[in-house]
Amino acid sequence: MSTAPPPSPLKKPCKLALLQLASGNDKAANLANARKQVAAAAARGANIVVLPECFNSPYGTSYFRSYAEPIPHGDTTYPDSLTPSYTALSTAARENNIYLIGGSIPEHEPATDALYNTSLTFSPTGALLAAHRKIHLFDIDIPGKIRFIESEVLSAGATPTLIDTPYGRIGVGICYDVRFPELAMMAARQGAFAMLYPGAFNMTTGPLHWELLARARAVDNQVWVGMCSPARSEEAGYTAWGHSMVVDPNGEVVAGMEEGEGYVEWELAPERVVEVRRGIPVTRQRRFDVYADVAVAGPTEGKKGV
Numbered sequence: 001m002s003t004a005p006p007p008s009p010l011k012k013p014c015k016l017a018l019l020q021l022a023s024g025n026d027k028a029a030n031l032a033n034a035r036k037q038v039a040a041a042a043a044r045g046a047n048i049v050v051l052p053e054c055f056n057s058p059y060g061t062s063y064f065r066s067y068a069e070p071i072p073h074g075d076t077t078y079p080d081s082l083t084p085s086y087t088a089l090s091t092a093a094r095e096n097n098i099y100l101i102g103g104s105i106p107e108h109e110p111a112t113d114a115l116y117n118t119s120l121t122f123s124p125t126g127a128l129l130a131a132h133r134k135i136h137l138f139d140i141d142i143p144g145k146i147r148f149i150e151s152e153v154l155s156a157g158a159t160p161t162l163i164d165t166p167y168g169r170i171g172v173g174i175c176y177d178v179r180f181p182e183l184a185m186m187a188a189r190q191g192a193f194a195m196l197y198p199g200a201f202n203m204t205t206g207p208l209h210w211e212l213l214a215r216a217r218a219v220d221n222q223v224w225v226g227m228c229s230p231a232r233s234e235e236a237g238y239t240a241w242g243h244s245m246v247v248d249p250n251g252e253v254v255a256g257m258e259e260g261e262g263y264v265e266w267e268l269a270p271e272r273v274v275e276v277r278r279g280i281p282v283t284r285q286r287r288f289d290v291y292a293d294v295a296v297a298g299p300t301e302g303k304k305g306v
């Protein structure tokens with residue numbers, strides 16, 4: 001076995017901030033709060049700031065269309081009045097000189113009239129670097145507990161998102177995307193040092209799976225994982241679990257919080273990835289000569305009701 005330390009995918013230290021924001025029905029107020037909290041995080045030294053899933057709106061299928069906005073891209077532009085969330089995020093990134101993973105917002109695609117749950121990432125100049133459309137829609141039905149069918153109104157994205165920064169490469173997923181290890185594994189194998197997930201688990205799945213999945217994605221891939229939830233509101237139709245957290249490449253929760261509004265911050269150190277990958281070198285011990293292609297469907301997969 002080679003003893004040469006593997007290079008760190010994180011090129012230089014960076015401070016990650018996860019902002020657990022309280023959001024309500026008033027979009028303008030949600031955006032103003034996000035801008036204020038981003039500025040405060042930057043003043044505390046954050047380099048990369050993450051917002052929660054659906055930070056500009058309540059989270060629920062009945063809200064997506066009325067809160068949705070088109071996303072300017074390439075030569076396609078819209079009046080600022082139609083894109084207040086895009087404008088607020090771009091401005092916040094630029095004014096505070098930070099990378100901003102802008103949680104997610106409901107997106108309206110005018111050409112097809114489709115709606116998506118989309119995470120916009122902006123550079124410190126305010127340029128849009130990526131628009132990640134939630135790939136795995138949150139369709140669950142746990143009798144007596146929770147039924148939530150995003151696909152009743154949303155379309156699914158089909159493109160994994162990797163963002164290159166001076167710190168290294170970052171993978172982004174939204175909430176339910178964290179349940180699919182393939183996305184994080186692919187990102188890590190393509191050099192990502194972190195997976196960042198704006199997400200809003202609930203009072204049924206949160207206590208069971210939120211931390212478990214974050215730690216699993218981290219330890220599987222020896223990358224940092226950031227999970228950024230909205231703050232819990234008992235008045236909301238959907239009660240978010242909260243508990244934003246940073247997990248290190250060894251699968252340890254290094255910083256976290258409970259359910260109220262606040263933030264979680266952690267300085268990500270390049271040495272930590274190297275140390276973990278040197279000690280338990282699974283990134284170099286994989287046996288792709290042995291594993292079956294995971295994309296090949298099994299005997300029951302794809303059948304309705306299975």
Ligand SMILES: NC(=O)CC(=O)C(=O)O
Nearest residue numbers: 138175176200201202205
């Ligand atoms: N809200 C989600 O997309 C996912 C979730 O709550 C869960 O997986 O549990």
